Amino acid sequence: EPEVTQTPSHQVTQMGQEVILRCVPISNHLYFYWYRQILGQKVEFLVSFYNNEISEKSEIFDDQFSVERPDGSNFTLKIRSTKLEDSAMYFCASRDGGYSPLHFGNGTRLTVT
């Protein structure tokens, strides 16, 4: 069964550094998302992306965050200057059109020290 793949599985970075989290969505999917989950808390929406542009973003997704689909297969989340509170599990997700279900990757655990 096709799946969303994320790399790396764990990223450790120092405060103020830039990080790029990478995702390969399911190949025929059209809508792409980033969610995050702070340890022990609920999953929170960050951003949705369709047709090569952001379609919606949350208040968490400030100017420090950006997303890109640099080629036909990858979808990336960049955090420009990481803060301690950015430490979380970041999940990429994708879906087909209409009311199709969301498929999540296994996440990247980001630790900011």
Add this chain to the structure above:
Amino acid sequence: QQQVKQSPQSLIVQKGGISIINCAYENTAFDYFPWYQQFPGKGPALLIAIRPDVSEKKEGRFTISFNKSAKQFSLHIMDSQPGDSATYFCASCGDGNEKLTFGTGTRLTIIP
């Protein structure tokens, strides 16, 4: 921000018993109500979902009950098994599944 309130936070059920998790939502524009199952180290996986045109949906041992007037929905797991031990999240959204709002999660433990 529109919330989805989930209870209980944790639940212990004996093998073979019925597990029940409840959620309440605020936004009347929500029209899609999925439940996700998450195992440690994995991403959430869609378990079952319902739309408000029906009051119940059953898939195998899993049933969603939906009460539109009360703005509540619940997940029932019949004949609970140790393999069902996981964290369960309810979620809601409207406008074509663009942005899911998740509940706070329920850690379910099935004991022999």
